[in-house]
Amino acid sequence: MIQYLIYRSLTDLTPFDAGYPHILMQSRMRNADLGVTGYLHWEDRIFHQWIEGPGEMLPIVEQIILVDRMHRDVTILDRGEAPVREFDGWSMAASASEGSSLFSFMVSSRTASCDHFAYAQSVLKFMKQQLLQADAMIDHDQLTDPSSS
Numbered sequence: 001m002i003q004y005l006i007y008r009s010l011t012d013l014t015p016f017d018a019g020y021p022h023i024l025m026q027s028r029m030r031n032a033d034l035g036v037t038g039y040l041h042w043e044d045r046i047f048h049q050w051i052e053g054p055g056e057m058l059p060i061v062e063q064i065i066l067v068d069r070m071h072r073d074v075t076i077l078d079r080g081e082a083p084v085r086e087f088d089g090w091s092m093a094a095s096a097s098e099g100s101s102l103f104s105f106m107v108s109s110r111t112a113s114c115d116h117f118a119y120a121q122s123v124l125k126f127m128k129q130q131l132l133q134a135d136a137m138i139d140h141d142q143l144t145d146p147s148s149s
């Protein structure tokens, strides 16, 4: 069994800030070392992240994330154990609202955000869907600044 965790948090960062690709790069390197996989979505200064991995490694990454001052007000939406990974092979998949909107997805799927379990399920569904739509997946290098167009 592997453990997983999904949370949302608030941030002042945007994907266009210098600190953002640094977070992604560091996360991917450390996650790869620890056998952790997952998905990070940024939208409207809100992060949603799914992390998953071995029970002895996930708490290490969780602790690093929780104390990171690049975000705040972390709300754990769900955590638990699962027989298989959702994001096998992705040290940290990433997307931003410029590619596809989680909030639009939530509205169209009629998910009540006060129901944390249903909320977590919807976010996971959105993330899995993004993996099937390669265009929505971002690397910071491929982002263009919408304010410049």
Ligand SMILES: Cc1cc2nc3c(=O)[nH]c(=O)nc-3n(C[C@H](O)[C@H](O)[C@H](O)COP(=O)(O)O)c2cc1C
Residues within 6 Å of the ligand: 022, 023, 024, 026, 027, 028, 030, 031, 038, 040, 047, 049, 051, 061, 064, 065, 068, 070, 071, 092
């Ligand atoms: C939204 C968010 C998600 C993060 N996700 C991970 C992660 O999946 N794995 C990890 O090791 N660190 C994660 N971190 C921590 C970053 O990797 C950390 O900010 C980065 O390593 C910068 O560290 P430094 O101050 O040592 O340069 C995350 C941080 C934030 C703010």
